[in-house]
Amino acid sequence: MRYKKAIQLPQSQFKRLYAVSKDTFQVMIREVAKARLGKKGSPCKLLIPDGAYKPYGAFEGANELAPQPLPNSMRSAPLCERGTAPHQILLTLQYWREYRTFFHISQDWGIHDSTASRIVKKIENILIKSEKFRLPSQRELKKNKRL
Template identity: 35%
Template sequence: MKFWRAKQLTSRKFKRLTGVSRRTFQEMVGLVKAHEKKKKKSGRRPKLIIEDKVLMVIQYWREYRTYYHIGLDFGLSESAVCRIVFKIENILNFVKKV
């Protein structure tokens, strides 16, 4: 499920889907956005918005879904999902430690 559909859910259903409250989700998105602003932008525009990437990682953590199944939902390859999950996890872990 992409973010545009998840944001239409009630707060209770959103937490049931993701395991985190909307506020926690927005804090996670804010941390990733702040980290991305520090980097120079070059190349193609990303296929997914940051909210979708964070939602993807949360689904991976919560449901133990395979990269293949997540990729089917988001229209990405397994390797692209793996790279995104690894990148977002590292950003959130780095911020958590600092």
């Protein structure tokens, strides 16, 4: 499921699928976009627009379905405008929620499993550094358990 389709889900189904609310998801997008502002580097391999990825090479006419290069207008756009931040966050949430192997997630997204691993690690680091997302400490959990 990709960004546009995921956003159209009702709040309850979105939270059921990704384990976060839509509001939290939007905050995550802002934090990732803020962390990447002005950063340079090679483009992410997860630049697949919604519904554009189709496996190719398995049947006749496969060359017509091969991924097309990005238009120049998309190449010059910041990462957050290209849609990579929402897709990468969805991939990370899918990993956290379902805890499937990177191989299985990479097959769903049409990328290599090492790329999926790097994306999850990168998004986790960005969200941790933002200090807006954290798990309670053991001390806090014990304190709440006593109440």
